[in-house]
Amino acid sequence: xxxxxxxxxxxxxxxxxxxxxxxxxxxxxxxxxxxxxxxxxxxxxxxxxxxxxxxxxxxxxxxxxxxxxxxxxxxxxxxxxxxxxxxxxxxxxxxxxxxxxxxxxxxxxxxxxxxxxxxxxxxxxxxxxxxxxxxxxxxxxxxxxxxxxxxxxxxxxxxxxxxxxxxxxxxxxxxxxxxxxxxxxxxxxxxxxxxxxxxxxxxxxxxxxxxxxxxxxxxxxxxxxxxxxxxxxxxxxxxxxxxxxxxxxxxxxxxxxxxxxxxxxxxxxxxxxxxxxxxxxxxxx
Amino acid sequence: xxxxxxxxxxxxxxxxxxxxxxxxxxxxxxxxxxxxxxxxxxxxxxxxxxxxxxxxxxxxxxxxxxxxxxxxxxxxxxxxxxxxxxxxxxxxxxxxxxxxxxxxxxxxxxxxxxxxxxxxxxxxxxxxxxxxxxxxxxxxxxxxxxxxxxxxxxxxxxxxxxxxxxxxxxxxxxxxxxxxxxxxxxxxxxxxxxxxxxxxxxxxxxxxxxxxxxxxxxxxxxxxxxxxxxxxxxxxxxxxxxxxxxxxxxxxxxxxxxxxxxxxxxxxxxxxxxxxxxxxxxxxxxxxxxxxxxxxxxxxxxxxxxxxxxxxxxxxxxxxxxxxxxxxxxxxxxxxxxxxxxxxxxxxxxxxxxxxxxxxxxxxxxxxxxxxxxxxxxxxxxxxxxxxxxxxxxxxxxxxxxxxxxxxxxxxxxxxxxxxxxxxxxxxxxxxxxxxxxxxxxxxxxxxxxxxxxxxxxxxxxxxxxxxxxxxxxxxxxxxxxxxxxxxxxxxxxxxxxxxxxxxxxxxxxxxxxxxxxxxxxxxxxxxxxxxxxxxxxxxxxxxxxxxxxxxxxxxxxxxxxxxxxxxxxxxxxxxxxxxxxxxxxxxxx
Numbered sequence: 001x002x003x004x005x006x007x008x009x010x011x012x013x014x015x016x017x018x019x020x021x022x023x024x025x026x027x028x029x030x031x032x033x034x035x036x037x038x039x040x041x042x043x044x045x046x047x048x049x050x051x052x053x054x055x056x057x058x059x060x061x062x063x064x065x066x067x068x069x070x071x072x073x074x075x076x077x078x079x080x081x082x083x084x085x086x087x088x089x090x091x092x093x094x095x096x097x098x099x100x101x102x103x104x105x106x107x108x109x110x111x112x113x114x115x116x117x118x119x120x121x122x123x124x125x126x127x128x129x130x131x132x133x134x135x136x137x138x139x140x141x142x143x144x145x146x147x148x149x150x151x152x153x154x155x156x157x158x159x160x161x162x163x164x165x166x167x168x169x170x171x172x173x174x175x176x177x178x179x180x181x182x183x184x185x186x187x188x189x190x191x192x193x194x195x196x197x198x199x200x201x202x203x204x205x206x207x208x209x210x211x212x213x214x215x216x217x218x219x220x221x222x223x224x225x226x227x228x229x230x231x232x233x234x235x236x237x238x239x240x241x242x243x244x245x246x247x248x249x250x251x252x253x254x255x256x257x258x259x260x261x262x263x264x265x266x267x268x269x270x271x272x273x274x275x276x277x278x279x280x281x282x283x284x285x
Numbered sequence: 286x287x288x289x290x291x292x293x294x295x296x297x298x299x300x301x302x303x304x305x306x307x308x309x310x311x312x313x314x315x316x317x318x319x320x321x322x323x324x325x326x327x328x329x330x331x332x333x334x335x336x337x338x339x340x341x342x343x344x345x346x347x348x349x350x351x352x353x354x355x356x357x358x359x360x361x362x363x364x365x366x367x368x369x370x371x372x373x374x375x376x377x378x379x380x381x382x383x384x385x386x387x388x389x390x391x392x393x394x395x396x397x398x399x400x401x402x403x404x405x406x407x408x409x410x411x412x413x414x415x416x417x418x419x420x421x422x423x424x425x426x427x428x429x430x431x432x433x434x435x436x437x438x439x440x441x442x443x444x445x446x447x448x449x450x451x452x453x454x455x456x457x458x459x460x461x462x463x464x465x466x467x468x469x470x471x472x473x474x475x476x477x478x479x480x481x482x483x484x485x486x487x488x489x490x491x492x493x494x495x496x497x498x499x500x501x502x503x504x505x506x507x508x509x510x511x512x513x514x515x516x517x518x519x520x521x522x523x524x525x526x527x528x529x530x531x532x533x534x535x536x537x538x539x540x541x542x543x544x545x546x547x548x549x550x551x552x553x554x555x556x557x558x559x560x561x562x563x564x565x566x567x568x569x570x571x572x573x574x575x576x577x578x579x580x581x582x583x584x585x586x587x588x589x590x591x592x593x594x595x596x597x598x599x600x601x602x603x604x605x606x607x608x609x610x611x612x613x614x615x616x617x618x619x620x621x622x623x624x625x626x627x628x629x630x631x632x633x634x635x636x637x638x639x640x641x642x643x644x645x646x647x648x649x650x651x652x653x654x655x656x657x658x659x660x661x662x663x664x665x666x667x668x669x670x671x672x673x674x675x676x677x678x679x680x681x682x683x684x685x686x687x688x689x690x691x692x693x694x695x696x697x698x699x700x701x702x703x704x705x706x707x708x709x710x711x712x713x714x715x716x717x718x719x720x721x722x723x724x725x726x727x728x729x730x731x732x733x734x735x736x737x738x739x740x741x742x743x744x745x746x747x748x749x750x751x752x753x754x755x756x757x758x759x760x761x762x763x764x765x766x767x768x769x770x771x772x773x774x775x776x777x778x779x780x781x782x783x784x785x786x787x788x789x790x791x792x793x794x795x796x797x798x799x800x801x802x803x804x805x806x807x808x809x810x811x812x813x814x815x816x817x818x819x820x821x822x823x824x825x826x827x828x829x830x831x832x833x834x835x836x837x838x839x840x841x842x843x844x845x846x847x848x849x850x851x852x853x854x855x856x857x858x859x860x861x862x863x864x865x866x867x868x869x870x871x872x873x874x875x
Contacts, residue, residue, distance in 0.1 A: 034326060038326065038328070038333065039333075042328060042330065042333060045337055045341075045833075045834040046833070046834075047833045047834055047835070048832075048833055049345075049833040049835060051624070052581065057436045061399060061400075061401065061421065061434060062399070062421075062428060062432055064432060067399070067428075067432045067434050068434055068436040068437070069400065069401065069434055069435060069436060070435065070436060071400075071401060075416055080412060082412075093412075093415075094411070094412030094413065094414070094415075095412075096411065096414050096415075096416070097411035097412060097414070099411065152403055152417065153405075154405070154406040154407070154408050154411075154414060155405050155406065155407040155408070156407075156408055156409075156411060157408070157409045157410075161409065161410075168407070171411070173411065173414060175416065175417060177403070179400070179435065180435050180436070181398060181400055181435040181438075253578075254624060272401055272419050273419070275416070
């Protein structure tokens with residue numbers, strides 16, 4: 001055996017950790033890209049935090065414009081049928097009476113199941129931007145129940161008004177007040193402060209909602225729809241124009257306002273002295 | 286060649302949890318060659334969630350505030366509007382109109398709001414019912430003094446702000462007063478803690494009205510000279526926190542420091558390195574982060590505090606109205622919610638790094654102006670059981686970051702001047718805690734929270750606040766006694782480790798912002814920033830619920846509003862079981 005020596009290296013020494021910088025940062029870029037892709041497709045962070053929106057305060061309680069209240073008022077009118085001179089009339093006038101939908105004064109006064117489990121449901125819909133609301137394009141996003149005992153009361157006569165002895169007691173009427181001082185549940189709306197999570201579903205973005213109402217009668221199981229204006233029993237109902245009120249939320253001050261709606265936005269409604277009035281739909285097409 | 290040392294997860298900080306560092310590959314398995322540029326990524330939702338949690342800077346601040354207060358000052362006023370509202374001591378049948386301010390003047394949520402109500406409609410046939418005509422009630426609110434509506438009621442007496450410590454002040458003027466003829470000692474915050482000096486024959490005893498934070502074997506710096514602390518405490522329970530003892534033998538005969546009745550002293554750890562080991566003393570400067578309408582205040586449903594409400598039915602009030610219900614105390618529990626999350630970036634605290642805590646600042650707003658405004662700022666040692674502190678005399682101690690607006694009202698043929706508080710704009714600076722900073726430990730210790738004191742102008746409501754009472758002395762027209770409360774409540778967002786990490790490696794990456802280089806030791810020192818979700822064995826750490834890319838930080842605050850005259854737990858914290866003073870009535874009042 002002969003050992004040959006020579007001056008040239010016969011081996012190449014490599015460190016365990018190498019950084020040849022051959023990829024000019026490509027690996028780092030790929031890592032970053034990988035991280036971004038992962039964040040996009042796997043459990044991306046979505047903000048579903050809901051916020052409370054108050055009925056936008058308004059003045060008028062005193063002459064000082066800085067004295068504000070935020071009470072919101074709802075009135076619901078059922079159809080009343082009466083006969084006079086042999087002729088039958090249908091009207092919403094005098095329609096704020098649960099007896100018109102079969103809930104008797106006794107059930108009302110004694111808070112029986114027919115009374116306590118009946119409720120109005122305010123339904124809030126979103127529609128694609130620029131379109132009028134109708135069943136084909138609306139999407140129910142939330143609702144708010146106004147149960148009968150959350151309403152206002154009057155002192156009503158509950159006897160048959162024939163006997164000499166009068167009998168009076170408190171009766172609920174379909175009038176509801178939402179206030180931040182009392183009956184808070186009638187007033188506040190809850191919605192997403194940040195709607196960027198709904199970019200894939202544009203219908204859910206934006207600040208505009210459309211509100212309508214239905215009455216769920218625990219006495220007979222019936223459901224009554226309402227219109228936003230006093231329509232005759234023979235009038236046709238235009239879904240675009242006659243069903244909804246427009247609701248606008250303001251994410252900067254966490255408030256909302258409700259407007260008349262007749263295909264286009266009208267005046268603000270719901271303030272003291274100008275309640276949101278819903279009228280039973282009993283006929284039409 | 287640049288040297289890098291890669292730390293294992295369990296070495297990130299002391300007791301940090303370990304993580305899986307390797308992947309077990311089974312011998313039997315399918316193998317597929319990756320095609321060029323394909324990436325193979327292991328998905329771990331828990332890891333991703335943790336990563337998002339650590340990266341998130343958003344903190345939602347909310348919680349509950351419980352008022353702990355008893356309305357104890359009864360008095361009189363010539364302002365007839367207020368007289369008619371007083372919660373009378375009697376029942377009004379004797380035309381004696383001495384009473385307590387109605388609780389609504391102290392309430393977080395006032396209930397005497399002007400609001401619309403429905404009159405009770407009496408109706409025979411509901412088809413005649415056409416709706417309500419609302420009326421402004423005459424009993425739940427008034428426009429005579431100020432108009433309070435349901436909208437402004439939660440912001441009328443108190444305001445809640447979010448704030449943080451952005452700086453500190455070593456020159457904040459302070460004073461410590463003793464009873465009797467001993468002249469008060471004026472000093473600045475940087476001078477240290479006040480001590481009362483007494484001589485026991487061979488030993489000088491220094492008693493502090495606040496916890497001194499010093500230990501046996503350390504030094505106390507008095508007049509710039511370090512004295513060895515021979516031992517702490519005396520015969521009274523818990524006194525080691527308040528009393529230090531110095532043997533007379535170590536004091537040069539020429540020193541006059543100990544002939545003073547009151548001195549100020551600083552903690553020093555090493556007499557050979559006084560500059561580097563002496564504690565710094567200062568007052569936090571608190572900067573407002575949010576506007577007054579950036580929070581919601583609401584009732585806490587279904588919660589009933591253990592203390593009782595105090596209401597009574599008067600025979601008649603000063604206006605001659607019969608059967609009036611007045612309320613002296615109402616136990617309130619309210620929810621607060623800062624609407625927008627705090628984004629913890631771009632802020633620097635007084636120590637030069639991103640704050641690890643913010644504050645909920647509860648500030649007297651005084652909408653009706655019955656109290657002098659702005660409130661005065663003091664510390665625990667400015668409140669004494671049986672005498673008033675000279676520090677509060679005049680207007681020098683008023684909170685300079687708060688301003689008020691004056692207005693007048695007439696009553697009984699006189700004019701009355703009131704001052705209600707203005708809202709505090711973002712960026713305003715208020716006075717915070719009195720703090721000791723120990724440089725070697727890189728840690729702050731709160732000596733005393735700041736306290737706000739307020740009282741009524743005796744012309745508007747006189748409860749004897751400008752003179753001596755049976756149990757309280759020293760009050761004057763310039764220095765009346767009143768109420769006090771703690772305005773700033775600390776909310777921890779991140780946790781720094783209780784220990785100090787060190788390294789002598791100069792080029793170390795990812796050091797926390799709080800790292801400092803100590804040139805005399807050639808060391809970097811810092812406190813580790815604990816990750817969210819990590820709680821060490823001592824209980825340090827944060828573990829707030831995390832969703833919506835937000836940390837939800839809930840805080841419950843007991844808001845103690847104390848009567849300065851009658852609250853008798855203001856002393857040093859030293860209570861001798863045998864020492865009964867004040868005719869045996871040395872009990873704690875509220």
